[in-house]
Amino acid sequence: MAERSIQELYRDDPERADAVAFGRRGALKGAALTAMGAALGAAIPFARHMPEGHLPALFARPASAQGSGGNAPPVLRFEGKADLILQGDRPLVAETPEHMLDEPITSYRHFFIRNNGQIPEQHTGDADSWRITVDGEVNSPLNLTLGELRSRFENVTMQLQMECGGNGRAHFAPQTRGNQWGNGAISNGQWTGVRLRDVLRAAGLKPGAAHTGHFGADPHLSGAADRAAISRGMRLAKAMDDDTLIVFQLNGQPIPHIHGAPARLLVPGWPGSLSQKWLTRIAVLDKPHTGAGMGGTSYRLPVTPIVPGSSNDGRSFTDMESMPVRSILSSHAHGSRLPAGTRELELRGAAWAGDLWVSSVHVSTDFGASWQRMEVAAPANRHAWQRWQGRIALPRDGYYEIWYRATDSEGRMQPHAAANWNPQGYGANPISRAAILVG
Template sequence: MTVPQERSLRELYAEDAERADALAFGRRGALKGASLAALGAALGAGIPFSRHMPVGYLPAALAQGAPATLRMDGKAALVILGERPLVAETPETMLDDAVTPVDKLFIRNNGQVPEAFAGDPRSWKIRIDGEVNTPLEITLGELEQRFPPVTLQLQMECGGNGRGQFQPQTRGNQWGNGAISNAAWTGVRLRDVLTAAGLKPGASHTGHFGADPHLSGDPNRAAISRGMPIAKAMEEDTLIALRLNGQPIPNIHGAPARLLVPGWPGSLSQKWLTRILVRSTPHDGAGMGGTSYRVPVRPIVPGSENNGRDFADMQSMPVRSVLTSLAHGARLPAGTREIDLRGAAWAGDDTVRAVDVSLDFGATWRPMQVAAPANRHAWQRWTGKAALPSDGYFEVWYRATDDKGRMQPHLPANWNPQGYGANAISRAAILVG
């Protein structure tokens, strides 16, 4: 008679987390004896702070698999989340530069990537029309001649950053924390161009258009066409960007010109920019209305269907942080008793007041040092040290708090069908010894 073998705890967590929790934590909700030993064996080390591990908690080391990576000239080994359209995330340890290098910028497309513009980039034209007194059709060369240039470090973040945290899973690319960049963008202020066109009294919103073809190839369909309130368009940090880190913008990132609308969902930062329509009503292009880049005004039941009638457009992105000095799954030498930590934090239109780190599953927290931003809408770097009591398995939990007192939650809040705004506390597993 063959006796069926139970799967290992690692296999159970990967395939049947509910059964793994039942075996590991039992009815009393405490890791003891054989259960603690089994979990430690699955993790590859003892768990010094196991007494603080929440009931039913899935250790971070067992929660992720090996991702596929991008192979593209001029780009680092980003994590591929989708191929049609191309979507690739930057691992957190690649975000260790104060200014994000071009090769480490995440990629988020909504349609096909257009052929690179074959002419002189200075001849590329952008049209400004709608609720303006003097419609403009202006080349990039004329933009540079007529309006003062500005260079700013600006955060650009996908509206779905953190989407993979939501349960039940939502539609869209399952981002971790890496749909963020903080590059140096050079261009002209959008408000200068709109002022030159002369806004009519009824001007209240913009609509943006680009040259990227729809995935279907239908020339009558836009891949994406979003818009924003005129107040955001008139902010001094909202740019028509012409250069990225001092060089021409690569085609994959929207050459030869794109919008840069920092602090708000990156879908507003239209690539391959061809037109800005000034409107007297909110824009109704592709990616507007319904549940697109919109979140519930009042909480809805997770997993429920909703047409977005009571939703509101996402505006300022929520507070978030990344850990860039230690990779998830890092193994440190035996006897390591102190670790240097650093990363970045940001909060949309606001600033970050604090970053705190925990090594004991959130039982205690220690403050890190947070630097001021290089300019408004730039992210903020944070640094600090943490002591380790012994060898073993640890998780570095990190959270940021903005200047209005809003802190990253333990679990993603305000579930919505397309998974926007998830900004829960992040965790990185490390093994010492």
């Protein structure tokens, strides 16, 4: 069989081509450098800094939901939504491409979708007639309509991040179970609701109250009435946080049905699975909840590292709580081609760090050889994401990778590779990179 040229390898099998191009010396030179540039469609100005065995970002992941050909991910067509990346249709799951997250407040159009079961029938009555029960380790169980919640407790409005616990899962190697999210399972909506703390205090917490369990109206995928699609819970301390809400409005309007109307929980900074959609009940418990999505390896992380690719029952794991620091680039789509002669880029994006805040964001255009600090704005309120911006210089036309990383308020920086591998792929937050071609 005829040996394929390096150009053909890059077209058909970029990972093998990369290994051949770098060889054993770890330097990309001569014909190999020319071949990689030809495959990318541009010269590589900072090729001397390219790490050994580096697979260019343009080959490593699809360009965008608006891409073309076999490289383009499937697109969700949903009323009122932009072209989100379809991660799965049973249950319905869709990711927002990073460049669509360029709004300070995430619009409904660009809000990611995450379901665990079937989408329930839409509530046909007055939204204010929807009922929510609070029971368990309380002195006075409550069964309140949404209208009673709205009128009885202080209404608050704030920007709050909500992120899927598996955001970044696609960065793990070997691949783990679950939706292969990039970085787009994140939103920063403006939510209106009442503090869960106020509702729990009205019910009167018993001395043994220590955890919550959450319940919603979404049916299990199987349709079995005795099985919950998802039913998670948290430590009482998070339930009593000022920013943990029962919400009924998103961006000044009733919550859209796909996002949990008429009411849902909003537990910012922790895995989005805690923000129960179509909320019907909150149980106050004296021990951790045992519902669907609790225990084992579900939304849990290894306390000590395990062998990547190994199986594990999760007994030595701990519940995932505050989400890790992460950043996105929203000013330029991955795979963008810019006009010849472009010598400066105005970059912007967002960063967040669960219960913490972001202290800095840095950008590199020379494969990490040097880093430039960006301007990071203060959050609109606690648990809102933080916008960042800055200007970078480009020496000439060619292929560039914009690497971007954030550091949280405790000094933890996004790592170069996804760390703490786990069977269900939680907590992957490596430095991200977007390919840009100039000319």
